[in-house]
Amino acid sequence: MNRIEVPKDKVYETAAMLRNDENFDFLFDIVGMDYGDNLGVIYYLSQSSNPQNVLALKTVTDNRDKPELFSVHDLWDSANIYEREVYDFFGIRFINHPDMRRIFLRADWKGHPLRKDYNADPSVNPVPLENERLEDMETSPSVSMIMGEETENVHKLFDNNEYIINFGPQHPATHGVLHLRISLDGEIISKIDPNFGYIHRGIEKMCESYTYPQILHLTDRLDYLSGTINRHAVCLCCEKALGIEAPQRAVYIRTVIDELTRIASHLIGWGSMCMDMGAVTAFMYGLRDREKIMDIFEETSGGRLMVNYNIIGGVAGDIHPDFCRKVKEFIPYMRKMLKEHHLLFTGNPIARGRMNGVGYLSKEKAISLGATGPSGRASGWHNDIRKIEPYAAYDKVDFDEVTHDSGMTFDRYIIRLEEIEQSLRIIEQLIDNIPEGACKEKTKAIIRLPEGEFFQRVENARGQFGVYINSKGDKSPYRVKFRSPSLVLVGALKEIATAPRTKVADLIMLGGSLDYVIPCIDR
Amino acid sequence: MEVKNINIRNMKYEDFNDNEYLEQYVEELKKNGVNVLVGKVNDLINWGRSNSVWPLTFATSCCGIEFMCVGGAHTDFARFGWEVYRNSPRQADVIFVFGTIVHKMAPVLKRLYDQLAEPKYVIAVGSCAIGGGPFKNSYHVVKGVNEIIPVDVYVPGCPPRPDAILYGMMQLSRKIKVQNFFGLTGQSENETVDNNPQSENEDEQD
Numbered sequence: 001m002n003r004i005e006v007p008k009d010k011v012y013e014t015a016a017m018l019r020n021d022e023n024f025d026f027l028f029d030i031v032g033m034d035y036g037d038n039l040g041v042i043y044y045l046s047q048s049s050n051p052q053n054v055l056a057l058k059t060v061t062d063n064r065d066k067p068e069l070f071s072v073h074d075l076w077d078s079a080n081i082y083e084r085e086v087y088d089f090f091g092i093r094f095i096n097h098p099d100m101r102r103i104f105l106r107a108d109w110k111g112h113p114l115r116k117d118y119n120a121d122p123s124v125n126p127v128p129l130e131n132e133r134l135e136d137m138e139t140s141p142s143v144s145m146i147m148g149e150e151t152e153n154v155h156k157l158f159d160n161n162e163y164i165i166n167f168g169p170q171h172p173a174t175h176g177v178l179h180l181r182i183s184l185d186g187e188i189i190s191k192i193d194p195n196f197g198y199i200h201r202g203i204e205k206m207c208e209s210y211t212y213p214q215i216l217h218l219t220d221r222l223d224y225l226s227g228t229i230n231r232h233a234v235c236l237c238c239e240k241a242l243g244i245e246a247p248q249r250a251v252y253i254r255t256v257i258d259e260l261t262r263i264a265s266h267l268i269g270w271g272s273m274c275m276d277m278g279a280v281t282a283f284m285y286g287l288r289d290r291e292k293i294m295d296i297f298e299e300t301s302g303g304r305l306m307v308n309y310n311i312i313g314g315v316a317g318d319i320h321p322d323f324c325r326k327v328k329e330f331i332p333y334m335r336k337m338l339k340e341h342h343l344l345f346t347g348n349p350i351a352r353g354r355m356n357g358v359g360y361l362s363k364e365k366a367i368s369l370g371a372t373g374p375s376g377r378a379s380g381w382h383n384d385i386r387k388i389e390p391y392a393a394y395d396k397v398d399f400d401e402v403t404h405d406s407g408m409t410f411d412r413y414i415i416r417l418e419e420i421e422q423s424l425r426i427i428e429q430l431i432d433n434i435p436e437g438a439c440k441e442k443t444k445a446i447i448r449l450p451e452g453e454f455f456q457r458v459e460n461a462r463g464q465f466g467v468y469i470n471s472k473g474d475k476s477p478y479r480v481k482f483r484s485p486s487l488v489l490v491g492a493l494k495e496i497a498t499a500p501r502t503k504v505a506d507l508i509m510l511g512g513s514l515d516y517v518i519p520c521i522d523r
Numbered sequence: 524m525e526v527k528n529i530n531i532r533n534m535k536y537e538d539f540n541d542n543e544y545l546e547q548y549v550e551e552l553k554k555n556g557v558n559v560l561v562g563k564v565n566d567l568i569n570w571g572r573s574n575s576v577w578p579l580t581f582a583t584s585c586c587g588i589e590f591m592c593v594g595g596a597h598t599d600f601a602r603f604g605w606e607v608y609r610n611s612p613r614q615a616d617v618i619f620v621f622g623t624i625v626h627k628m629a630p631v632l633k634r635l636y637d638q639l640a641e642p643k644y645v646i647a648v649g650s651c652a653i654g655g656g657p658f659k660n661s662y663h664v665v666k667g668v669n670e671i672i673p674v675d676v677y678v679p680g681c682p683p684r685p686d687a688i689l690y691g692m693m694q695l696s697r698k699i700k701v702q703n704f705f706g707l708t709g710q711s712e713n714e715t716v717d718n719n720p721q722s723e724n725e726d727e728q729d
Contacts, residue, residue, distance in 0.1 A: 105663070106627055113662050120662050127665055131630045169631055170581055171610070177583050177628060198628045199583045202661040209660070217657060224585040268588070287595030294592070305588055305682055519584040519622075 001455065005058040012070040014057065015043065019075045023047050024055060025367050027076035028457075029483040031468050032086035034116050038062040039090055041069060044455070044466070044483075048367045048381060051388045054455075061092070068143065071097035077495070078370035078488045085487075089114035089204075095150070099140040099157075104197035104522055107136035113205050114479075137181070137195060157193055158183055167507070169198045175272060175511065176518025178490065187503045192494045196487075200522040207480040212238055212312060212447045215480065220306045222482060223520035225265040226460040229258050230482075231310045236391060237456035237467045238312045241449040244441050250314035252434045255393040256327065257297075257309060259423040263334065264293045265461035266374075266416040266423075273413060273512030274345050277354060282345050289337050296326050312447060314440025327431050331424050338420060346414065355410040359496045359510045362407060369495060370488040373463025374415045375514050379407035385459040397429045412513040448475050462486055462515060482523060486516035529700040531603070531693045539694065549701050557703075565704050572616075573699040574604040576644075576692075579615035581635065584622030586649040586682040598685040605692055612638040617695065620674075623651035623658055624665045636672045644699075646691055648678045656681055 006014045018024040028044040040060035047053050061067045071094035073079045083094045084103040091112040093100055102109065110125055111118050138157045143150060158164055158181075167180040177198035183191035203222065207215045212234075219234050220227035232254055239246060246254070271286025294304045299320040301309040309315050345351055361371065366379040376383050384401040386394040402418045404411035449471035457466040463485030470479040493514055497507050529536075529545075536542065557565075582590055593600045600606055609615040612635045624632055636645065647668050650656030655666035668674060675698060678691035 104627075118662075122662075125626070125662065127626055127629050127670065129630055129633065131634070132627070169628065170635060176587075198625065198631070199623060200625055200627065200663055201623055201658045202663045203658075206658065206661050221585055221657065224588060268591075283591075284596055287592060288597065291592065291595065291597040304592075304684060305585060 001054045001056060003056045003058065008059050008061050008069055011057070011059045012072060015072045015075055018045060018055070018057070023049060025076075025364075026051075027072075027078050027082070027370060028054065028464070029466055029468070029481070030079065030082035030086055031479075031481045032090040032092060032114065033060075033470070033479060034090060034114065035060065036116060037064075039064060039067045039092055039115075041086060041092065042468075043072070044468075048383075051383065056455075067092040068095055069093075070095050070145075073097055076370070077365070077368040078491060081487055081491050088112065091115065093143055095143050095145045098142055100142050101140050102197075104200040106132050106197075108132075113202060137193075157181075158191070162191075165504075169195075175516065178516075178518050178521075180507075182504065182507070184504060187505070189497050189502050189504055189507060192497055194490050194494060196490075196518075196522055198522070199519045201519075203523045204480055204482065207477060209476055211475050212449065212477070215477070216311065217308065219482070220308060221519065222484070222523060223460060223462065223465070223486065223517045224305060225268055225517055226261050226462065226465075227305070228261040228307050228309060229458055229460040230465055231308075232258060232392070233456050233458040233460075233465055233467045234469075235310045235312050236458065237454050237469055238447065238449060240456060241452070241454045241469070241471065242312070242443070242447070244313055244443065246314045246441055247438050248435045249437045250439045250441075251393050252430050253315050253319055253439065254310060255397075256427055256430050256434075257307065257315075258392070259426050260293050260296065260327070261307075262461045263420050263423050264290045266420050269461070269512075269515035270341070270413070270416050273509070273515065274351075276508045276512035277351060279345055279348075279351070282341070285337070285341060285344065289334060292330055292333065296323065296330065299323065299326070311440065313443045314438070316440075318439050319434075324431055324434070327427060331428055331431075334420065334424055338417060341417060346417070352410065354506075354509065355413055355513075356408060358502065358506050359409040359412075359513060360407055360499065361492060361496050365495060366407070366492070369492050371463070371492040371514075372488075373459070373461070373485050374402075374419060375412055375489060375492060376463065377401070377403045378411035378415045380405045383464065385457055385464055389457070391456075391458060393430060394426075397426045399426050409510060409513045412515075416515070446475050448473060449477065457483070460485060462489065462517065462520070484520045484523065486518070486520045489514045489516040490521065529697045531696055534693065539697070541694075545697060545701060548698070552701070552703050561705060568704045569700050569702060572704070573696040575607075576605055576616045576696065576699070577607045577609050577614065578605060579612050579618045579635065579639070580608045580610055581618055581632075582621040583624065583628060584651070586621035586652075589682045589685055589688060590619065590621055590648070593685040593688050598689060600689060600692065603689070603692060603696065612636075613640060615639060616642070617644040617646060618672075620645065620647045620652040620668045622649060623656065624668050624671070625663045626665065627663075629665050629671050632668065633671050642702075642704075644675045644695055645672055646676045646678060646695060647674045648680075648683060648688060648691065650679060650681045653677050653679060 024045040026046045028046050031042040033040040038060045043057040045055045088102040141154050162183045164183050169177040169179040179195035181193040203218050219230040222230050267286040267290045271283035274282030297307050298304050300323050301307045361379050363379045363381050366376045366381050372383045387401050399422045451473045454469045457464050466483030468481040469477050472478045497510050647653050652668050655664050658664040676691045676695050
């Protein structure tokens with residue numbers, strides 16, 4: 001990975017050059033940093049044409065009282081959300097950004113929690129008993145720089161005569177506690193303003209005081225539907241830093257467990273999308289098949305949803321003697337059930353009629369928004385990390401990266417079922433060839449990562465999940481950042497749901513087709 | 524002392540833990556004696572109430588997935604009459620707190636609780652709802668929902684297995700069966716005042 005460091009007044013120029021001339025069209029993540037004396041930001045950029053190529057663009061600002069940087073939201077759409085996140089956690093304001101509200105915390109929150117000088121005394125920020133004021137939600141401050149002069153502006157997101165409905169935070173179809181404020185023109189959606197933070201647990205800050213094996217437990221609870229895969233990412237990142245390699249047996253087991261997790265996640269994703277369209281039976285079918293996978297996990301690891309199985313250096317224990325037999329029984333069962341799922345819902349003329357022609361996401365927009373995973377692949381963007389940078393045992397197996405070209409809701413629906421088939425193919429190739437031997441590499445009792453920055457990305461069920469660890473050589477990290485694939489998917493929802501003539505009844509289905517998980521967004 | 528008429532299907536009285544809480548509760552309720560007629564009507568109403576408890580769909584994180592599994596075909600909670608989950612608090616009897624409650628969510632949860640119609644119940648599912656769980660040290664997490672609302676049953680686990688959630692539901696059913704339906708509003712208010720968060724971190728309790 002290449003790293004460039006630029007002074008803060010050259011960031012925008014460099015970013016624009018990289019975007020327009022060097023074709024870095026995918027902003028993977030923005031990592032805010034507190035180096036102690038100064039605050040900084042790292043932009044991770046990548047190219048859709050050459051996805052192995054990742055570039056880290058770094059900048060710092062030494063003004064701790066009033067840190068300001070230039071916004072890059074006009075170069076990449078995903079920067080809009082990422083910069084708000086950096087502002088919330090570090091207080092770095094982005095000049096020319098149209099909407100510098102806090103993203104997770106309430107507007108009346110005192111301090112910026114991820115700064116090292118943050119006052120964590122609970123009496124500073126007690127548990128509130130009143131809802132956040134509507135004025136706070138609606139007023140968006142911003143800073144603009146015209147001809148070298150800085151001006152602070154405040155604008156209202158909605159006019160007084162607009163008809164606004166609140167969707168969430170407690171609503172079964174938001175798949176969690178997302179709060180959308182929707183401005184309607186009759187039945188047609190004209191504006192969407194997502195509010196996050198109703199499940200923001202501050203995992204990144206907690207990681208800074210935990211040891212590395214403790215951090216692993218928190219990663220399972222980020223995106224609980226693909227928890228094993230997230231945990232795998234942190235394990236890989238630590239192993240890379242320590243210079244150890246998991247034994248081959250562990251690598252194979254991890255890959256099989258990851259793919260089983262992906263199937264379980266897609267079954268829930270498929271089922272809940274169908275339920276959003278009114279087909280509760282489909283959801284029950286998805287849960288029924290998922291239960292088979294849960295049984296396999298439970299036998300081997302003791303956990304159903306939180307498998308807690310990967311550890312740094314391998315897997316926690318050997319697989320159950322029945323593991324291989326049960327997985328081999330599961331593969332033909334799932335293939336048979338997939339046919340049933342297609343029969344039940346895919347061919348249904350009402351479902352087809354609702355899904356076709358709605359929710360178009362173009363390839364360029366998907367890249368700019370950073371909508372990775374099945375949602376991006378449905379628009380024709382090849383972004384599967386399993387193919388780009390094969391980790392674990394993915395270079396030893398033969399499978400297809402499923403992509404569709406039209407980018408409609410139906411493509412995002414069908415791609416999940418097709419990915420289940422590919423996952424079954426991967427498991428089939430691995431399950432008979434799990435090598436004998438130890439299932440974990442010995443590590444020291446207290447794991448200390450060497451000084452430096454480490455970065456790892458994996459493909460979870462919703463897209464590219466990234467881990468950034470900055471270590472100072474201690475037993476806890478200096479800074480941990482997780483790149484959530486779901487966060488940008490809400491940006492994608494905002495994009496596709498405000499397309500002309502999209503009705504409010506379709507919004508729920510569009511959210512289901514993107515299949516985001518809110519606790520992963522809020523962290 | 525065995526409390527009568529609180530059998531759940533073929534589960535025996537001894538199959539449940541923490542029966543002493545229930546016995547103590549019944550003793551308190553029957554302190555002043557019960558009119559025979561009112562008692563019979565009470566039993567009838569409670570039989571109906573305990574077999575048709577409607578939960579509110581309220582899930583913030585991981586435990587919600589296990590709740591869906593309880594609703595699935597494998598561990599079907601429709602057997603106990605719980606399957607009608609409502610999306611509006613006005614139509615629900617019980618609120619299951621699944622998952623972590625954070626500062627921003629706390630007023631929302633309080634408001635949902637206030638909107639539930641009496642008699643209302645709360646089940647705190649998972650270690651996050653009980654006491655903050657793995658996120659106890661976080662700056663943005665409420666350390667247990669009993670800081671905000673009174674809780675009837677605690678179901679530990681991270682997340683609890685579907686069987687554990689079913690068990691918690693049965694414990695609530697048992698509590699409903701022994702209650703005095705005529706005059707519940709007053710009881711509920713007293714509970715709110717008596718609620719002492721320190722002494723309540725038990726598995727199940729009334």
